[in-house]
Amino acid sequence: SEWPAVDIPLDHHVFKVPKGYNAPQQVHITQGDYDGKAVIISWVTPDEPGSSQVHYGAVQGKYEFVAQGTYHNYTFYKYKSGFIHHCLVSDLEHDTKYYYKIESGESSREFWFVTPPHVHPDASYKFGIIGDMGQTFNSLSTLEHYMESGAQAVLFLGDLSYADRYQYNDVGVRWDSWGRFVERSTAYQPWLWSAGNHEVDYMPYMGEVTPFRNYLQRYTTPYLASKSSSPLWYAVRRASAHIIVLSSYSPFVKYTPQWHWLSEELTRVDREKTPWLIVLMHVPIYNSNEAHFMEGESMRAAFEEWFVQHKVDVIFAGHVHAYERSYRISNVRYNVSSGDRYPVPDKSAPVYITVGDGGNQEGLAGRFTEPQPDYSAFREASYGHSTLDIKNRTHAIYHWNRNDDGKKVATDEFVLHNQYWGKNIRRRKLKKHYIRSVVGGWIAT
């Protein structure tokens, strides 16, 4: 059940344009604030601006509320984009299903989404993790598998459309097709975006040299809510998780805005409220595949110490078109003048997981360095996605699902113990029966 690594032809039904003149397409939502009481709804109208409003309400067909968005368009080389709308819908209730309608002349379309629970240490929540997707039949298989997983929001690890594999006006065309391709999921649940190298779109031969132009026009992030100065790095809180999104291809060394922002954001993490500290980046810091080997060293040198110091639970990255999970290891004592060169087991270190196997046209990265280094716990070059099913403050079940199996088969699976609450001292603080009641409830579901 593996397809050739080529993009699905543009006339395939997965890219079909919704019926009706100027009908809204490429509908996608993302979290719109810090704590999950807002969403940003985005879409494209091909022919004319039309309305930037979103009508919404908690009862299907009854749209009591309306939010006003904005639109803009842009050119990339000679490609002219449609009219791209972004609309912030805020002050929503937690744990509520909302229905929304986007009108464009006679072609209105309706969707829904569910807001996350209150930020709470025991709020259970299931995240999907996808990276390096593209738009091949393997990408489609990943998307379909993911939509069976029951996950409630996607942590997307960068490299969306692979439109940069095309030239001139086809670049914009393949950004549009990707938007329609993932709408089946992105219109109904938030995908939290991070940028990969295939979003840089640095094409001097076309006179396009400003990084991220297509990506930033189309995909928004709630960066101001976390006091970031750029949509490329930001943080949100969702249920019991604090999610920090970093940008591998923006400046990140000491004294840069991203560096300043991360050092402050880490102090804002309150593990009493959000026990699960998750970091996303495109380029993996630990990766034993030959592809992109050691490309994460630059960011490792800048940030690894902070990740260990703040006991990050897990770091997800993409970029390598395979799957790999590390043990909890660190190499923070490496010192160019003296000191250890190997990553060593470190209880305070995150687990590093590479999920870059979303299915894009570059195919799988089949060659791992041999022998498998000590820090690598599981690795396999197969297409798939992961899920992180957070049960409470102490336990989360992590799965990696391989597309090949044709059905939801957990190929790599383990229980993630929370780095903050998993500690014995805190556990003693938890009244004994409380654990039994929580774990009991979890086993029963």
Next chain:
Amino acid sequence: SEWPAVDIPLDHHVFKVPKGYNAPQQVHITQGDYDGKAVIISWVTPDEPGSSQVHYGAVQGKYEFVAQGTYHNYTFYKYKSGFIHHCLVSDLEHDTKYYYKIESGESSREFWFVTPPHVHPDASYKFGIIGDMGQTFNSLSTLEHYMESGAQAVLFLGDLSYADRYQYNDVGVRWDSWGRFVERSTAYQPWLWSAGNHEVDYMPYMGEVTPFRNYLQRYTTPYLASKSSSPLWYAVRRASAHIIVLSSYSPFVKYTPQWHWLSEELTRVDREKTPWLIVLMHVPIYNSNEAHFMEGESMRAAFEEWFVQHKVDVIFAGHVHAYERSYRISNVRYNVSSGDRYPVPDKSAPVYITVGDGGNQEGLAGRFTEPQPDYSAFREASYGHSTLDIKNRTHAIYHWNRNDDGKKVATDEFVLHNQYWGKNIRRRKLKKHYIRSVVGGWIAT
């Protein structure tokens, strides 16, 4: 002869505003093209735009030519800049002294500069190297010492004014004072600029979060001439040197524009024409001072291999407020899974020289890590500047001058053998007597 690390008061004569209404001030020039036949002349008029023209000619007082520049102004927080003029003067003759006049109502001012020789492997040329200057009395001592050195152009290693040590409107004011402070040299010879952390000016508390705003408005670079997409990284050829300027605080990892540009620029280096390959960056890759220790690791991981592969002659960096010179070493076999951790002697590697002791108000970085690592050849925490006196394709004399000595005393000095021409195979290609004639001529001068 060391002064306290505090800025010179604004009313000191070193910052005096030139006489006359709207008189041009902060005059500074830089190379304006790839090969040294053009300069960009920049200045500020405080009260009104006035003319953006430069009148120039090869005979003093006789300005046969005129070049038309542009001007703009900007605000930073509530500070309003003067009118900043940039004027490209091109198609100049090599090896020629030009006189130029900037008119502003009745307050015109006159200066001169000398163009470099043709790009030629044996073209001798003396560069000055200064970093982390600021505007204290130690900075003044460095500037005065430098102006006695006979060097013909400055390779500036970043951290210019330290205006970011001030707040609100004083930031802009101290950028202006620095411009007047260095005019005594910058109006007469090109300073080739690179950006340091003190140019980032990331000040969220003032609502200023776009990096490099003050720096990029005031200081230009000929980046388009070397096919770069940003003024923050570029290259020029000057006499027998190919100078590559990198930006430590811009994205530089694989797939970023700076990474793409450097990989192409290195292929454009022609050591038959420009034997001396010099790289400038702000953050040192090898530095055994406690200050900023290992902050260069991120860029080392990205570029060290290329520097060795392309046999860069020397890499100058600033950032650490001291002086240090390394042996030719590399650590390119370091591998996070296995491999050597120490930098080892490597004939193909550059010499790494840190010249961050220009004198700024943060004072000297007096604490080196002990013991001195094997890769460190000379290190001292004293204010000063360096010069690189290129004699021909095979030899250059390098000096580090310590301010303390009150006069031009070479404290660290060595002969730099060209990495490309110094090799035996090429040396055998050089007719034997040719070396004797060149070296003989050099000893005689």
